[in-house]
Amino acid sequence: MSKRILKRSHKTGLPPGTPMYIGDNPAEAARITVIHYDETEVQEKEVEHLEECFTFKDKQTVNWINVDGLHAGVIEQLGDCFGVSPLVLEDILNTSQRPKMEDFGDNLYIVLKMLSYNNRHKGTLIEQISLVLGPNYVLSFQEREGDVFDPVRQRIHNSKSQLRKNGPDYLAYVLLDTIVDNYFLILEMLGEQIVAVEDELLSDATPQTVRKIHHLKREMIYLRTSVWPLREVITALSRDEVALITPLTRTHLRDVYDHTIQVIETIETYREMLASMLVLYLSSMSNKMNEVMKVLTIIATIFIPLSFIASIYGMNFYIPEVQWPWGYPVILSVMFLIGMAMLAYFRRKKWL
Numbered sequence: 001m002s003k004r005i006l007k008r009s010h011k012t013g014l015p016p017g018t019p020m021y022i023g024d025n026p027a028e029a030a031r032i033t034v035i036h037y038d039e040t041e042v043q044e045k046e047v048e049h050l051e052e053c054f055t056f057k058d059k060q061t062v063n064w065i066n067v068d069g070l071h072a073g074v075i076e077q078l079g080d081c082f083g084v085s086p087l088v089l090e091d092i093l094n095t096s097q098r099p100k101m102e103d104f105g106d107n108l109y110i111v112l113k114m115l116s117y118n119n120r121h122k123g124t125l126i127e128q129i130s131l132v133l134g135p136n137y138v139l140s141f142q143e144r145e146g147d148v149f150d151p152v153r154q155r156i157h158n159s160k161s162q163l164r165k166n167g168p169d170y171l172a173y174v175l176l177d178t179i180v181d182n183y184f185l186i187l188e189m190l191g192e193q194i195v196a197v198e199d200e201l202l203s204d205a206t207p208q209t210v211r212k213i214h215h216l217k218r219e220m221i222y223l224r225t226s227v228w229p230l231r232e233v234i235t236a237l238s239r240d241e242v243a244l245i246t247p248l249t250r251t252h253l254r255d256v257y258d259h260t261i262q263v264i265e266t267i268e269t270y271r272e273m274l275a276s277m278l279v280l281y282l283s284s285m286s287n288k289m290n291e292v293m294k295v296l297t298i299i300a301t302i303f304i305p306l307s308f309i310a311s312i313y314g315m316n317f318y319i320p321e322v323q324w325p326w327g328y329p330v331i332l333s334v335m336f337l338i339g340m341a342m343l344a345y346f347r348r349k350k351w352l
Contacts (some may be wrong), residue, residue, distance in 0.1 A: 019072045019086070023095035023128075025143055027069030036063040037156055039164050044153070050074055054081045056137060063137040064156075068145040070095070075141065082139065083107065084132055092130040092141050097163040101236045108133040110172070110233060110243050113226035114148060114179050115186045122193070124219055124224055125185055129179065131171045133244055140175065147219050148182045149175065169249045176234070177256050183227060183263045187270070190219060194270060198277060205281055213278050219270045227267060231260045301341050306335045 021027075032047040038061045047053055056063040067074065070084045070093055079089040091097050110131040118125050124320040129147075132139040152174055155161040161172060197212045234257040236242070238250050245253070309331065 021093045027071045030069040030074040036061045044087040066140045095128045101233045
């Protein structure tokens with residue numbers, strides 16, 4: 001977070017729309033892939049020179065240009081060619097954007113978060129995805145290589161796929177739907193962790209359990225901030241005022257909206273579970289402490305009269321029982337009977 005704040009300060013005083021990368025993983029180079037297709041054919045290739053992308057602006061096919069790595073120079077040139085607003089280019093390079101949608105008439109800008117799970121660190125990785133939808137193209141910008149769009153690419157290569165029969169707005173919908181569906185996979189993994197921590201909490205809770213609960217609570221906070229605004233984006237895309245979205249795509253976007261609501265409700269449920277688990281841990285620790293204090297109190301209570309008797313016989317003056325051979329056995333027996341009687345009394349009161 002400190003690095004991101006430091007890089008934000010570098011933009012102080014610069015005019016709006018100045019392209020400058022703000023994030024934690026600056027790209028030295030960008031990897032660009034292009035898929036263009038229609039009902040009859042599809043072609044996919046990796047672009048070596050940026051100028052090769054410029055020809056797709058006027059090509060009468062659906063053109064998907066994907067950029068891996070946020071390189072300011074590449075994004076600025078690509079944006080100039082496709083008529084993307086400088087303010088949008090600025091937002092693409094700022095990886096701390098809130099999910100949103102902006103309609104510029106000739107093109108549509110959508111930004112959201114793509115989630116992936118890091119098995120090594122047992123945490124969620126959040127990556128910003130920017131989509132620019134135009135009359136015959138979709139530009140997608142990712143922070144790094146690797147995404148959840150492989151099933152989409154496979155569907156494009158399938159000649160019977162619905163993707164091949166519809167325009168770029170349908171492609172943008174499919175990309176959104178794929179990202180939202182991947183949220184469920186992340187939530188399933190986090191749900192398994194929550195169940196495991198809950199079992200550990202009920203069986204043998206340790207301070208490590210609390211750290212796991214706090215870690216999962218932070219994960220839920222990050223997920224909530226990444227997903228919660230998305231429902232506003234989907235709602236805005238479903239409106240009739242958005243000219244680049246066809247009625248068919250609007251119908252499918254309502255399904256994405258339903259999935260988004262399900263994700264949000266699941267996140268809220270997990271947050272409540274984690275909050276109750278933390279309360280349960282604190283209660284169990286308090287109960288254990290009370291049990292320990294109760295045992296110590298009972299032991300101390302039993303030894304109070306015994307200590308009183310022992311202290312009397314520790315006084316330095318004549319005690320008649322000292323001259324009696326059975327004096328000490330009798331006194332020890334009395335002390336033992338007092339202890340047993342007190343234990344029986346505690347059990348009768350159900351204090352033990």
